[in-house]
Amino acid sequence: MCGIMTRGTASTPRVSAAFRWSSRAGYAALGWALLYGGFGLVATLTGTAVFHRAGEPLPVGLNWIIVVVAASASVSVLAAVRPWGRRVPRPVVSVTLIGLCVLTGAAAFGLLMDLVTLIFAQSVDNWTATVNRATAAIGVVLLIATTRVYRSSGACVRCGAVHTSPTVRTRPEPTPAPPRVRMLAYAGAAAFLPYAAMKTTWALGGTFAGVSGAQALATMERNGASGVMLTLERWGVDATVLLAALGVFLIFGLVRPWGQVFPRWTPALRGRRVPRWLPLAPALIGAATLAPYGAVGLVYAALGTSGAITVSRGDFPTPEDALLVTWIGLGAFAVYGIALAVAARSYLRRTRPICAPPGAAAAGVSNR
Structure with missing residues (x-):
């Protein structure tokens, strides 16, 4: 109630x-x-x-x-x-x-x-x-x-309305996000493609921005990367690319109906409601971190590109190489973080519980 x-x-x-x-x-x-x-x-x-x-x-x-x-x-x-x-x-x-x-x-x-x-x-x-x-x-x-x-x-803390009679909480039918939200989510997912290509190039031993795969691996070892991360890198799989793939899966789930009800390809759970906190918790944490982090990074990259500030080359041969990697990495974080925030807000609104009279709620359940 x-x-x-x-x-x-x-x-x-x-x-x-x-x-x-x-x-x-x-x-x-x-x-x-x-x-x-x-x-x-x-x-x-x-x-x-x-x-x-x-x-x-x-x-x-x-x-x-x-x-x-x-x-x-x-x-x-x-x-x-x-x-x-x-x-x-x-x-x-x-x-x-x-x-x-x-x-x-x-x-x-x-x-x-x-x-x-x-x-x-x-x-x-x-x-x-x-x-x-x-x-x-x-x-x-x-x-x-x-x-x-x-x-x-x-007012009701769940639906925001003021009820004058007993009500029962029900879950709304699964619906996709509005077209504009879906397009933004797809753009956020696509923003990871250059990043994934760059990191995979290094993992496979190639050279990008003047840094070879062997140099990238040595830098990871020097920075204290774990054995699991180094092993994956030697196998040609970058761990951060795997995280990016999980991020893409998350944002797709936020804008598609299967993010509200477990789909058929989850045998033990299919047909059950997805707990709202399950996608929202990582989405909100991710958006609150990646969006501002990426936005600040893009401002830094823009200032460096314009010559307003001096950019350290770090582990790269030239400052220009460092800027290229900054644009690719932090650009992905910024676009994806903003898209994730919008998708999470849409999911929060679309999955908000509905309060209905007990008889109407029971009828709705029996008609499903």
């Missing part, structure tokens, strides 16, 4: 479903805020840097940002779920919660890169920074849930 359905007797107060949802999400966010604030405080008092840039620790004093954000989150979520919060203007609480979502999202930036590094190198650049990003990512989810319920103002 959802909406403003209530339960109780004439002698007991009735609590709306929206309020129960708000309380659960809010108290979960409160628990996260206390944990996150404690993490930041301990790191500060022990002199452990939490924030890093390009592998280098930033000043420990920046850790106080975590403590301030966590304290603000604690007060804000309590204002959203406790009776005394009604004395605070709703716009103030809403804007504060949204701002906290943005700040924690920024703190979680780079988590996808950490996960990729962990998979292929069995380690990360800095475990403290990774724990911070993972904890911040959890906070983003909890704060968004709290904000969403609080802003619903008594």
Whole structure:
């Protein structure tokens, strides 16, 4: 049941479903805020840097940002779920919660890169920074849930409508994304083709941008690539190309009906509903990482190409070779990241649960 359905007797107060949802999400966010604030405080008092840039620790004093954000989150979520919060203007609480979502999202930036590094190198650049990003990512989810319920103002937290009678939650029929969203998704997938061609050329021993396959392999070894990653490279398979293929599979699933109901080629699951979080979790993490990372990289590449800044050649023979690889790699990240964000938003809207009267919901199920 959802909406403003209530339960109780004439002698007991009735609590709306929206309020129960708000309380659960809010108290979960409160628990996260206390944990996150404690993490930041301990790191500060022990002199452990939490924030890093390009592998280098930033000043420990920046850790106080975590403590301030966590304290603000604690007060804000309590204002959203406790009776005394009604004395605070709703716009103030809403804007504060949204701002906290943005700040924690920024703190979680780079988590996808950490996960990729962990998979292929069995380690990360800095475990403290990774724990911070993972904890911040959890906070983003909890704060968004709290904000969403609080802003619903008594409406159903699932469908957004105000119900005056009992309802049952149902799932909408699988539908493809609108044509424009599908075209953007296909463009995002196609953006990986030059990247895959470049990386596969090196994996097969060829030369691209002045770097041979042997040189690329030596660079990977020097940078601490795992044995699995190096073995795949020697077999002519680049691990990041495999990840790109998974990314293409993900974005196709977001825009096609088989991303909502398991298709026939999944024997044990076919016909079952795909849990919404299954594609949305990696999609949102990927979009939040790749889109800004790629966009900033493209600005850097554009400035380097125009001569406004000096580009380091790194492991490449010339700065021009380094720029070529930058355009290919970060261009793919930017286009795919933006397309992934749009596809995820479309999927979120198309799979949003529908609230219907119990009789209508039962009839809908029997007619399928």
